[in-house]
Amino acid sequence: MENTPERLTGKPSWLLTQLSVHAHRLATEAFTGAGARGYHYRVLAALDEFGTASQADLGRRCNMDRSDVVATVTALQERGFVDRAQDPKDRRRNTVTLTEPGKAQLDRLDEALDQAQDDLLAPLPEPDRRTLTRLLGTLLAHHQR
Amino acid sequence: MENTPERLTGKPSWLLTQLSVHAHRLATEAFTGAGARGYHYRVLAALDEFGTASQADLGRRCNMDRSDVVATVTALQERGFVDRAQDPKDRRRNTVTLTEPGKAQLDRLDEALDQAQDDLLAPLPEPDRRTLTRLLGTLLAHHQR
């Protein structure tokens, strides 16, 4: 009486979207412990890996809309995790820079997120985890051109 | 300059949620052609596979909140795709039944959705598709207890 229709369970898009709900929940739980959200982590990670960037760059790199970058950077700035300044070379742009507390926050989030990855993949042995990651990566690369 | 941080691209949860965005987009495009949404398909599929059911049953089977089932059934009823009647044996319940036009709508959606699955998995050969489906199924089964 609790069965899910095979029309759904057999479709990769169903498996993907349903599983992404769990992945999102696990990640959110990890983030909220540190008072952050998914968008915050994305921006902090991009700043750490590529250094100071404009908001438009952040949006492109993190797959975020410009308007959402605005709110995210504002929130991070209020918490002291990033600096936001007008770019003197191009006064249209803001240069967003990771601060020391921001880097520390990123490290905290990373640790919590790694645990979430483990929970997510719990039932799979290591080889299967790599296979899954590879297949997902292939598909994602194909779809985001 | 358009690179995504490895901190994200290496995490299964990132791959999953990002790919689910594409899966959801493909499915939505397939549905909107027939004036439907994801919730509609779920309910129609459950009714077709298990027959007449109460709204609470539909919610459990389709992984939907009771309140969302209300709105979905109402929308389907307005389009003539389901019948909704009070259950004479248990006056708390509504019996929701798939109509002939509803079955036809389900077939239309199924066809469009199959095409979307193919687009989603386009870069993968058949064996990889099966492997991916199996791995995702294992994880989903584990997480929804």
Next chain:
DNA sequence: GCGCCAACGTTGGCGCGACCAACAATACAG
């Protein structure tokens, strides 16, 4: 039979992530 608890449908709300349209300011190519 009565009282309590559980289940059902319904309403009204929230949060997150994705996205869109419009605008002023600025840069840049022709």
Next chain:
DNA sequence: CTGTATTGTTGGTCGCGCCAACGTTGGCGC
């Protein structure tokens, strides 16, 4: 110099998942 493109910003929309509350109804223990 003139038009085009980019950037930041504001103010929305939508889908999906979820939660609290309420009145109605059934079923169970006593």
